[in-house]
Amino acid sequence: MELTQDKPIFLQIAETIEDGILTEIFKEEEQIPSITEFSTQYKINPATANKGINLLVDDGIIYKKRGVGMFVSKGATDLLRKKRQNDFYHTFIERLIKEAKKLNLSSTDIIAMIERGYDYE
Amino acid sequence: MSSIVIENISKNFGSVKALNHINLELTEHKIYGLLGRNGAGKTTLLNLINNRLFPSEGQILFDGINIENNSSIQNQFYFIGEKSLYPDSMKVKALYKYTKMFHPDFDETYAYKLSEMFGVPLKKKLSSLSTGYKSIVKNIVALSVNVPFVFFDEPILGLDANHRELFYKVLIEKYIDQPATYVLSTHLIEEVSNIIEEVIIIKNGEVIKNESKEALLDNGYSISGPTGLVESYCSGKELIGFDTLGGLRSAYIVGKPDENIPQGLELSGMDLQKLFIQLTNI
Numbered sequence: 001m002e003l004t005q006d007k008p009i010f011l012q013i014a015e016t017i018e019d020g021i022l023t024e025i026f027k028e029e030e031q032i033p034s035i036t037e038f039s040t041q042y043k044i045n046p047a048t049a050n051k052g053i054n055l056l057v058d059d060g061i062i063y064k065k066r067g068v069g070m071f072v073s074k075g076a077t078d079l080l081r082k083k084r085q086n087d088f089y090h091t092f093i094e095r096l097i098k099e100a101k102k103l104n105l106s107s108t109d110i111i112a113m114i115e116r117g118y119d120y121e
Numbered sequence: 122m123s124s125i126v127i128e129n130i131s132k133n134f135g136s137v138k139a140l141n142h143i144n145l146e147l148t149e150h151k152i153y154g155l156l157g158r159n160g161a162g163k164t165t166l167l168n169l170i171n172n173r174l175f176p177s178e179g180q181i182l183f184d185g186i187n188i189e190n191n192s193s194i195q196n197q198f199y200f201i202g203e204k205s206l207y208p209d210s211m212k213v214k215a216l217y218k219y220t221k222m223f224h225p226d227f228d229e230t231y232a233y234k235l236s237e238m239f240g241v242p243l244k245k246k247l248s249s250l251s252t253g254y255k256s257i258v259k260n261i262v263a264l265s266v267n268v269p270f271v272f273f274d275e276p277i278l279g280l281d282a283n284h285r286e287l288f289y290k291v292l293i294e295k296y297i298d299q300p301a302t303y304v305l306s307t308h309l310i311e312e313v314s315n316i317i318e319e320v321i322i323i324k325n326g327e328v329i330k331n332e333s334k335e336a337l338l339d340n341g342y343s344i345s346g347p348t349g350l351v352e353s354y355c356s357g358k359e360l361i362g363f364d365t366l367g368g369l370r371s372a373y374i375v376g377k378p379d380e381n382i383p384q385g386l387e388l389s390g391m392d393l394q395k396l397f398i399q400l401t402n403i
Contacts, residue, residue, distance in 0.1 A: 005392035036297050043289040044315040046297050
């Protein structure tokens with residue numbers, strides 16, 4: 001992952017871990033890399049990495065074992081999928097419609113494209 | 122918690138006011154970015170903190186005690202600047218030994234480990250090192266001295282991309298292992314932006330921003346679109362500056378964006394480099 005400057009870094013760290021969990025790179029009940037590893041890998045201040053990880057701890061996606069490390073919670077994948085489904089409209093659909101309007105594409109046009117795309121993926 | 126308090130400091134060189142009534146506090150275990158354009162007064166400030174220059178006005182305190190000519194305080198600071206205080210004919214190895222004499226907590230093993238990682242030619246004289254390796258050797262010493270406050274003045278001067286990456290990585294590792302306060306003075310903002318926690322921006326000898334990087338970026342955004350639309354959006358808002366390209370304008374604004382952004386306008390976050398350029402333009 002490349003960090004971008006148009007979004008807070010701690011959110012990008014949280015999203016990277018979320019993506020890792022959703023794609024099962026990080027499996028439930030398994031350990032994820034430490035704050036040190038995230039900070040040095042992405043060359044970010046450890047306080048920033050910590051803040052991103054704490055978002056996930058607060059949401060119950062990961063948990064910390066004192067002196068051992070951080071682990072993916074049981075049920076985290078379902079939890080994340082629900083959360084991302086809720087965000088889907090805001091993250092993707094709103095932008096899709098905005099762009100479509102710029103290009104004079106109707107909702108029927110978009111639906112046709114989505115149906116076509118779904119068959120290929 | 123130890124801290125350095127800079128109280129109402131001014132420094133004049135003849136009729137030139139290099140620093141003008143500066144107030145700052147540097148606290149323990151933080152990474153600061155001391156940012157400013159060339160000639161803004163960054164190095165003068167670092168020289169004052171490290172007793173290489175003395176203020177025309179004001180004072181600098183460490184845990185409440187004036188730092189001026191106080192060697193037990195200075196032993197807790199380490200400053201690497203452009204000017205080297207070592208004899209040119211000294212070899213890198215000898216420099217490490219010499220540093221150990223003055224800074225008993227200097228970790229020679231760690232310095233040798235870093236030297237190997239960076240490929241430092243240990244048997245060469247300091248004077249025969251390339252600009253890049255001169256910076257690297259100074260950085261290695263600064264990372265190995267183990268004092269609570271370390272000041273880097275343009276630490277990546279002359280370093281190639283690989284060595285810069287390695288330097289940032291090593292700096293973070295060290296900071297996590299043995300927390301200290303690091304002050305990075307630089308005009309290469311994009312590179313240090315993710316590392317620093319606190320931002321100090323100096324312009325023409327005055328501190329114009331001094332806050333956490335997050336708060337600073339959180340309280341600003343940019344909006345772009347057709348000039349007319351952007352202008353009407355900006356009215357009544359605190360504008361830092363803008364760029365124009367044909368009929369397209371990007372405005373940089375202090376505060377939080379409106380709930381509803383009018384159709385045709387694009388909202389984006391503020392990044393440190395953009396903000397810096399807008400704030401320090403004449």
